[in-house]
Amino acid sequence: MxxxxxxxxxxxxxxxxxxxERGEERYYEAMQIPSSSPASGxxxxxxxxxxxxxxxxxxxxxxxxxxxxxxxxxxxxxxxxxxxxxxxxxxxxxxxxxxxxxxxxxxxxxxxxxxxxxxxxxxxxxxxxxxxxxxxxxxxxxxxxxxxxxxxxxxxxxxxxxxxxxxxxxxxxxxxxxxxxxxxxxxxxxxxxxxxxxxxxxxxxxxxxxxxxxxxxxxxxxxRAWEPYLAAALGAAIAYIAASPRDFLLLSLLIALGLLTLMRKRLEPARPQGAEAAI
Amino acid sequence: MNRLLLGTAAMAVVTLFTRAAPFLFFSKRKPPAYLDFLQRYAPAAVMSLLVLSTFRSVDFGSAPHGLPALAGVAVTAALHLWKRNVLVSIAGGTALYMLLSGLL
Structure with a gap:
Protein backbone atom coordinates (compact mmCIF):
# COMPACT_ATOMS: atom_id res chain seq x y z
CA MET A 1 0.00 0.00 0.00
CA GLU A 21 2.22 18.96 -8.27
CA ARG A 22 4.28 22.10 -8.57
CA GLY A 23 1.42 23.89 -10.27
CA GLU A 24 -0.79 23.31 -7.29
CA GLU A 25 1.35 25.39 -4.99
CA ARG A 26 -1.01 28.26 -5.45
CA TYR A 27 -3.84 26.09 -4.22
CA TYR A 28 -2.05 25.61 -0.96
CA GLU A 29 -1.17 29.26 -0.72
CA ALA A 30 -4.77 30.15 -1.36
CA MET A 31 -5.97 27.97 1.45
CA GLN A 32 -3.70 29.57 4.00
CA ILE A 33 -5.82 31.08 6.65
CA PRO A 34 -4.87 34.51 7.91
CA SER A 35 -3.87 34.49 11.54
CA SER A 36 -6.86 35.75 13.42
CA SER A 37 -7.28 37.26 16.78
CA PRO A 38 -7.01 34.80 19.65
CA ALA A 39 -9.88 32.41 19.12
CA SER A 40 -11.57 30.01 21.48
CA GLY A 41 -10.31 26.42 21.70
CA ARG A 224 18.87 -0.02 -11.57
CA ALA A 225 20.84 -3.10 -10.51
CA TRP A 226 20.44 -6.77 -11.30
CA GLU A 227 21.88 -8.12 -8.05
CA PRO A 228 18.69 -8.07 -5.92
CA TYR A 229 16.79 -9.96 -8.61
CA LEU A 230 19.54 -12.51 -9.13
CA ALA A 231 19.68 -13.04 -5.36
CA ALA A 232 15.90 -13.55 -5.29
CA ALA A 233 15.93 -15.95 -8.25
CA LEU A 234 18.70 -18.07 -6.73
CA GLY A 235 16.99 -18.07 -3.33
CA ALA A 236 13.71 -19.13 -4.93
CA ALA A 237 15.39 -21.91 -6.93
CA ILE A 238 17.14 -23.35 -3.89
CA ALA A 239 14.06 -23.09 -1.68
CA TYR A 240 11.93 -24.67 -4.42
CA ILE A 241 14.06 -27.79 -4.19
CA ALA A 242 14.95 -27.76 -0.50
CA ALA A 243 11.87 -26.45 1.31
CA SER A 244 8.23 -27.44 1.66
CA PRO A 245 5.70 -24.94 0.22
CA ARG A 246 5.14 -23.83 3.81
CA ASP A 247 8.76 -22.79 4.34
CA PHE A 248 9.39 -21.58 0.79
CA LEU A 249 9.11 -17.85 1.37
CA LEU A 250 11.15 -17.75 4.58
CA LEU A 251 14.02 -19.90 3.29
CA SER A 252 14.21 -18.19 -0.10
CA LEU A 253 14.22 -14.82 1.63
CA LEU A 254 17.05 -15.73 3.99
CA ILE A 255 19.15 -17.08 1.11
CA ALA A 256 18.42 -14.00 -1.01
CA LEU A 257 19.39 -11.64 1.81
CA GLY A 258 22.61 -13.58 2.41
CA LEU A 259 23.51 -13.41 -1.28
CA LEU A 260 22.60 -9.74 -1.44
CA THR A 261 24.88 -9.03 1.51
CA LEU A 262 27.72 -10.87 -0.23
CA MET A 263 27.22 -8.64 -3.29
CA ARG A 264 27.19 -5.44 -1.26
CA LYS A 265 30.66 -4.41 -2.41
CA ARG A 266 29.52 -4.68 -6.03
CA LEU A 267 26.42 -2.58 -5.38
CA GLU A 268 28.08 0.15 -3.36
CA PRO A 269 31.59 0.50 -4.74
CA ALA A 270 33.60 2.92 -2.57
CA ARG A 271 30.91 5.44 -1.78
CA PRO A 272 32.27 8.94 -1.54
CA GLN A 273 32.68 10.35 1.95
CA GLY A 274 29.61 12.09 3.18
CA ALA A 275 27.28 10.34 0.76
CA GLU A 276 25.60 8.53 3.61
CA ALA A 277 24.72 11.74 5.36
CA ALA A 278 22.60 12.76 2.41
CA ILE A 279 19.71 10.52 3.33
CA MET B 1 -8.12 -17.38 15.31
CA ASN B 2 -5.37 -17.15 17.91
CA ARG B 3 -2.80 -17.43 15.15
CA LEU B 4 -4.47 -14.56 13.28
CA LEU B 5 -4.43 -12.33 16.37
CA LEU B 6 -0.87 -13.26 17.24
CA GLY B 7 0.30 -12.73 13.67
CA THR B 8 -1.44 -9.35 13.45
CA ALA B 9 0.06 -8.33 16.80
CA ALA B 10 3.52 -9.29 15.53
CA MET B 11 3.01 -7.17 12.42
CA ALA B 12 1.80 -4.25 14.53
CA VAL B 13 4.78 -4.42 16.91
CA VAL B 14 7.37 -4.77 14.13
CA THR B 15 5.85 -1.93 12.08
CA LEU B 16 5.83 0.35 15.11
CA PHE B 17 9.43 -0.65 15.81
CA THR B 18 10.54 0.36 12.31
CA ARG B 19 8.75 3.70 12.60
CA ALA B 20 10.10 4.42 16.09
CA ALA B 21 13.67 3.31 15.29
CA PRO B 22 14.95 6.66 13.97
CA PHE B 23 13.53 8.46 17.01
CA LEU B 24 14.84 5.86 19.47
CA PHE B 25 18.26 5.07 18.05
CA PHE B 26 19.39 7.58 15.47
CA SER B 27 18.50 10.98 16.86
CA LYS B 28 22.08 11.37 18.09
CA ARG B 29 24.14 9.21 15.75
CA LYS B 30 24.11 8.17 12.11
CA PRO B 31 22.36 4.89 11.22
CA PRO B 32 24.73 2.09 10.17
CA ALA B 33 25.54 1.98 6.47
CA TYR B 34 24.34 -1.63 6.30
CA LEU B 35 20.83 -0.52 7.28
CA ASP B 36 20.83 2.02 4.49
CA PHE B 37 22.01 -0.65 2.07
CA LEU B 38 19.30 -3.05 3.25
CA GLN B 39 16.41 -0.61 3.06
CA ARG B 40 17.54 0.32 -0.44
CA TYR B 41 17.97 -3.10 -1.98
CA ALA B 42 15.97 -5.57 0.15
CA PRO B 43 12.51 -4.49 -1.10
CA ALA B 44 13.44 -5.42 -4.69
CA ALA B 45 14.34 -8.95 -3.54
CA VAL B 46 11.27 -9.20 -1.29
CA MET B 47 8.88 -8.18 -4.08
CA SER B 48 10.49 -10.64 -6.49
CA LEU B 49 10.04 -13.44 -3.98
CA LEU B 50 6.45 -12.49 -3.20
CA VAL B 51 5.61 -12.73 -6.91
CA LEU B 52 7.58 -15.98 -7.29
CA SER B 53 5.94 -17.52 -4.22
CA THR B 54 2.60 -17.40 -6.07
CA PHE B 55 4.04 -19.87 -8.54
CA ARG B 56 5.23 -22.21 -5.79
CA SER B 57 1.67 -23.55 -5.48
CA VAL B 58 0.96 -23.64 -9.23
CA ASP B 59 0.88 -27.07 -10.86
CA PHE B 60 2.71 -26.67 -14.17
CA GLY B 61 2.45 -30.40 -14.93
CA SER B 62 -1.27 -30.51 -15.67
CA ALA B 63 -3.66 -28.23 -17.58
CA PRO B 64 -3.80 -25.24 -17.70
CA HIS B 65 -0.06 -25.43 -16.91
CA GLY B 66 -0.03 -22.24 -14.84
CA LEU B 67 -1.14 -20.20 -17.85
CA PRO B 68 -3.70 -18.02 -15.98
CA ALA B 69 -1.12 -16.96 -13.38
CA LEU B 70 1.64 -16.36 -15.95
CA ALA B 71 -0.69 -14.34 -18.19
CA GLY B 72 -2.04 -12.44 -15.18
CA VAL B 73 1.43 -11.37 -14.03
CA ALA B 74 2.54 -10.49 -17.58
CA VAL B 75 -0.54 -8.37 -18.28
CA THR B 76 -0.33 -6.64 -14.89
CA ALA B 77 3.30 -5.71 -15.56
CA ALA B 78 2.55 -4.59 -19.13
CA LEU B 79 -0.44 -2.48 -18.04
CA HIS B 80 1.65 -0.89 -15.35
CA LEU B 81 4.51 -0.05 -17.70
CA TRP B 82 2.00 1.44 -20.09
CA LYS B 83 -0.45 3.39 -17.89
CA ARG B 84 1.32 3.40 -14.52
CA ASN B 85 -2.02 3.42 -12.76
CA VAL B 86 -1.96 1.00 -9.82
CA LEU B 87 -5.66 0.26 -9.78
CA VAL B 88 -5.90 -0.27 -13.54
CA SER B 89 -2.92 -2.65 -13.49
CA ILE B 90 -4.25 -4.73 -10.60
CA ALA B 91 -7.84 -4.83 -11.86
CA GLY B 92 -6.75 -5.76 -15.41
CA GLY B 93 -4.39 -8.54 -14.37
CA THR B 94 -6.81 -9.98 -11.83
CA ALA B 95 -9.73 -9.91 -14.25
CA LEU B 96 -7.69 -11.75 -16.87
CA TYR B 97 -6.59 -14.33 -14.29
CA MET B 98 -10.18 -14.93 -13.17
CA LEU B 99 -11.37 -15.17 -16.76
CA LEU B 100 -8.67 -17.65 -17.80
CA SER B 101 -9.10 -19.74 -14.63
CA GLY B 102 -12.78 -20.09 -15.44
CA LEU B 103 -12.28 -20.84 -19.14
CA LEU B 104 -9.25 -23.16 -19.20
Missing part, protein backbone atom coordinates in the same frame (compact mmCIF):
# COMPACT_ATOMS: atom_id res chain seq x y z
CA UNK A 2 2.12 1.65 -0.50
CA UNK A 3 3.32 1.02 -0.30
CA UNK A 4 2.01 0.03 1.40
CA UNK A 5 2.15 1.02 0.43
CA UNK A 6 -0.54 1.52 0.43
CA UNK A 7 0.07 2.34 1.68
CA UNK A 8 1.75 3.30 3.61
CA UNK A 9 3.91 2.69 0.62
CA UNK A 10 6.89 4.58 -0.57
CA UNK A 11 6.09 7.12 -3.23
CA UNK A 12 8.54 5.59 -5.62
CA UNK A 13 6.66 2.32 -5.30
CA UNK A 14 3.76 3.94 -7.03
CA UNK A 15 0.92 3.35 -4.61
CA UNK A 16 1.01 6.73 -3.02
CA UNK A 17 -1.90 8.90 -3.95
CA UNK A 18 -0.88 11.81 -6.12
CA UNK A 19 0.81 14.49 -4.10
CA UNK A 20 0.41 18.11 -5.09
CA UNK A 42 -13.08 24.87 19.62
CA UNK A 43 -12.73 27.45 16.86
CA UNK A 44 -9.00 26.70 16.80
CA UNK A 45 -9.72 23.02 16.44
CA UNK A 46 -12.11 23.64 13.58
CA UNK A 47 -9.50 25.78 11.86
CA UNK A 48 -6.85 23.08 12.21
CA UNK A 49 -9.15 20.29 11.11
CA UNK A 50 -10.36 22.10 8.01
CA UNK A 51 -6.79 22.95 7.00
CA UNK A 52 -5.71 19.35 7.62
CA UNK A 53 -8.67 17.99 5.70
CA UNK A 54 -7.96 20.11 2.65
CA UNK A 55 -4.32 19.11 2.71
CA UNK A 56 -5.15 15.42 2.99
CA UNK A 57 -7.70 15.08 0.16
CA UNK A 58 -5.23 13.29 -2.17
CA UNK A 59 -4.60 10.73 0.56
CA UNK A 60 -8.34 10.40 1.13
CA UNK A 61 -8.85 9.25 -2.47
CA UNK A 62 -5.88 6.89 -2.41
CA UNK A 63 -6.52 5.31 0.97
CA UNK A 64 -10.24 4.72 0.41
CA UNK A 65 -9.70 2.94 -2.90
CA UNK A 66 -6.69 0.91 -1.81
CA UNK A 67 -8.34 0.16 1.55
CA UNK A 68 -11.43 -1.09 -0.30
CA UNK A 69 -9.24 -3.44 -2.34
CA UNK A 70 -7.53 -4.63 0.84
CA UNK A 71 -10.81 -5.47 2.60
CA UNK A 72 -12.21 -7.23 -0.47
CA UNK A 73 -9.11 -9.36 -0.98
CA UNK A 74 -8.86 -10.16 2.72
CA UNK A 75 -12.39 -11.54 2.88
CA UNK A 76 -11.93 -13.18 -0.53
CA UNK A 77 -8.94 -15.08 0.86
CA UNK A 78 -11.15 -16.65 3.50
CA UNK A 79 -10.01 -14.50 6.42
CA UNK A 80 -12.59 -13.14 8.91
CA UNK A 81 -13.83 -9.60 8.12
CA UNK A 82 -12.84 -8.14 11.51
CA UNK A 83 -9.19 -8.59 10.69
CA UNK A 84 -9.47 -5.63 8.27
CA UNK A 85 -10.52 -2.91 10.78
CA UNK A 86 -8.22 -4.44 13.39
CA UNK A 87 -5.20 -4.25 11.07
CA UNK A 88 -6.12 -0.75 9.91
CA UNK A 89 -6.18 0.37 13.55
CA UNK A 90 -3.08 -1.33 14.89
CA UNK A 91 -0.79 -2.22 11.97
CA UNK A 92 -1.61 0.65 9.59
CA UNK A 93 0.93 -0.22 6.90
CA UNK A 94 -0.49 -0.91 3.45
CA UNK A 95 2.13 -3.01 1.70
CA UNK A 96 2.79 -5.06 4.84
CA UNK A 97 -0.94 -5.56 5.42
CA UNK A 98 -1.40 -6.82 1.86
CA UNK A 99 1.53 -9.17 2.28
CA UNK A 100 0.03 -10.32 5.59
CA UNK A 101 -3.17 -11.49 3.85
CA UNK A 102 -1.34 -14.20 1.94
CA UNK A 103 0.74 -15.21 4.94
CA UNK A 104 -2.19 -15.33 7.38
CA UNK A 105 -4.47 -17.13 4.94
CA UNK A 106 -1.66 -19.63 4.35
CA UNK A 107 0.19 -21.32 7.12
CA UNK A 108 2.93 -18.82 7.89
CA UNK A 109 4.17 -18.64 11.47
CA UNK A 110 4.48 -15.56 13.64
CA UNK A 111 8.24 -15.43 13.11
CA UNK A 112 7.86 -15.39 9.33
CA UNK A 113 5.29 -12.60 9.58
CA UNK A 114 7.57 -10.57 11.84
CA UNK A 115 10.64 -10.97 9.62
CA UNK A 116 8.83 -10.15 6.39
CA UNK A 117 7.14 -7.13 7.96
CA UNK A 118 10.53 -5.96 9.19
CA UNK A 119 12.03 -6.14 5.69
CA UNK A 120 8.97 -4.64 4.06
CA UNK A 121 9.08 -1.67 6.43
CA UNK A 122 12.84 -1.32 6.78
CA UNK A 123 12.63 1.92 4.80
CA UNK A 124 10.86 3.57 7.74
CA UNK A 125 14.01 3.12 9.83
CA UNK A 126 15.86 5.48 7.56
CA UNK A 127 13.40 7.98 6.24
CA UNK A 128 11.85 8.75 9.59
CA UNK A 129 15.13 10.58 10.18
CA UNK A 130 13.93 13.66 8.37
CA UNK A 131 11.00 13.93 10.79
CA UNK A 132 13.22 14.09 13.87
CA UNK A 133 13.26 17.88 13.84
CA UNK A 134 9.60 18.34 12.96
CA UNK A 135 8.41 16.06 15.75
CA UNK A 136 10.96 17.18 18.34
CA UNK A 137 8.54 19.30 20.37
CA UNK A 138 5.41 17.25 19.85
CA UNK A 139 5.23 16.19 23.49
CA UNK A 140 2.36 13.87 24.33
CA UNK A 141 1.38 13.56 20.66
CA UNK A 142 4.73 12.23 19.58
CA UNK A 143 4.00 8.51 20.15
CA UNK A 144 0.93 8.69 17.90
CA UNK A 145 2.70 10.81 15.28
CA UNK A 146 5.49 8.23 15.12
CA UNK A 147 3.07 5.30 14.98
CA UNK A 148 1.07 6.90 12.17
CA UNK A 149 4.02 7.92 9.99
CA UNK A 150 3.04 6.15 6.78
CA UNK A 151 4.63 6.95 3.43
CA UNK A 152 1.75 9.17 2.44
CA UNK A 153 1.61 11.06 5.75
CA UNK A 154 5.36 11.53 5.49
CA UNK A 155 4.95 12.77 1.94
CA UNK A 156 2.28 15.29 2.93
CA UNK A 157 3.99 16.60 6.04
CA UNK A 158 7.32 17.10 4.32
CA UNK A 159 5.65 18.88 1.39
CA UNK A 160 3.02 21.05 3.02
CA UNK A 161 3.43 23.54 5.80
CA UNK A 162 0.67 24.31 8.25
CA UNK A 163 -1.21 27.43 7.17
CA UNK A 164 -0.42 30.62 9.05
CA UNK A 165 -2.19 30.90 12.35
CA UNK A 166 -2.53 27.16 12.67
CA UNK A 167 -0.56 25.40 15.36
CA UNK A 168 2.07 23.26 13.65
CA UNK A 169 1.80 20.32 16.04
CA UNK A 170 -1.98 20.23 15.93
CA UNK A 171 -1.77 20.31 12.14
CA UNK A 172 0.60 17.31 12.08
CA UNK A 173 -1.62 15.39 14.48
CA UNK A 174 -4.80 16.19 12.54
CA UNK A 175 -3.31 15.17 9.19
CA UNK A 176 -2.01 11.93 10.71
CA UNK A 177 -5.32 11.06 12.38
CA UNK A 178 -7.40 11.98 9.32
CA UNK A 179 -5.20 9.82 7.09
CA UNK A 180 -5.59 6.86 9.41
CA UNK A 181 -9.35 7.38 9.53
CA UNK A 182 -9.47 7.23 5.69
CA UNK A 183 -7.49 3.99 5.74
CA UNK A 184 -9.74 2.56 8.47
CA UNK A 185 -12.91 3.46 6.56
CA UNK A 186 -11.55 2.02 3.29
CA UNK A 187 -10.42 -1.27 4.84
CA UNK A 188 -13.65 -1.70 6.82
CA UNK A 189 -15.88 -0.88 3.84
CA UNK A 190 -14.00 -3.33 1.66
CA UNK A 191 -14.34 -6.10 4.23
CA UNK A 192 -18.06 -5.36 4.71
CA UNK A 193 -18.55 -5.38 0.94
CA UNK A 194 -16.68 -8.67 0.57
CA UNK A 195 -18.74 -10.15 3.37
CA UNK A 196 -21.99 -9.03 1.75
CA UNK A 197 -21.18 -10.66 -1.59
CA UNK A 198 -23.48 -13.65 -2.01
CA UNK A 199 -20.63 -16.04 -2.80
CA UNK A 200 -16.91 -16.10 -2.65
CA UNK A 201 -15.47 -14.79 -5.86
CA UNK A 202 -12.97 -17.36 -7.14
CA UNK A 203 -9.59 -15.97 -8.05
CA UNK A 204 -9.95 -12.56 -6.45
CA UNK A 205 -6.92 -13.30 -4.29
CA UNK A 206 -4.82 -12.99 -7.44
CA UNK A 207 -5.11 -9.25 -6.79
CA UNK A 208 -2.34 -9.82 -4.23
CA UNK A 209 0.02 -11.24 -6.83
CA UNK A 210 -0.95 -8.39 -9.13
CA UNK A 211 -0.15 -5.86 -6.39
CA UNK A 212 3.27 -7.39 -5.81
CA UNK A 213 3.86 -7.38 -9.57
CA UNK A 214 3.09 -3.66 -9.63
CA UNK A 215 5.45 -3.04 -6.73
CA UNK A 216 8.11 -5.12 -8.45
CA UNK A 217 7.78 -3.09 -11.65
CA UNK A 218 8.22 0.08 -9.58
CA UNK A 219 11.28 -1.43 -7.91
CA UNK A 220 12.80 -2.38 -11.25
CA UNK A 221 12.30 1.19 -12.46
CA UNK A 222 13.90 2.61 -9.31
CA UNK A 223 16.65 0.14 -8.50
Missing amino acids: RGTAIIPIRRSQGLAPPLP SADLRLVLSAAFRASVPVLLGYISIGLAYGLVLVGSGLPWWLAPLSALFVYAGAAQFMGIGLLAGSAGVLELALLTLLMNARHMVYGLSMLGRYANAGMRKPYLVFALTDETYGLLTTIEAPQGVDQRSFYTSVSALNQSYWFIGCSLGAALGNALPMRVEGLDFALTALFTVLLVEQIKTI
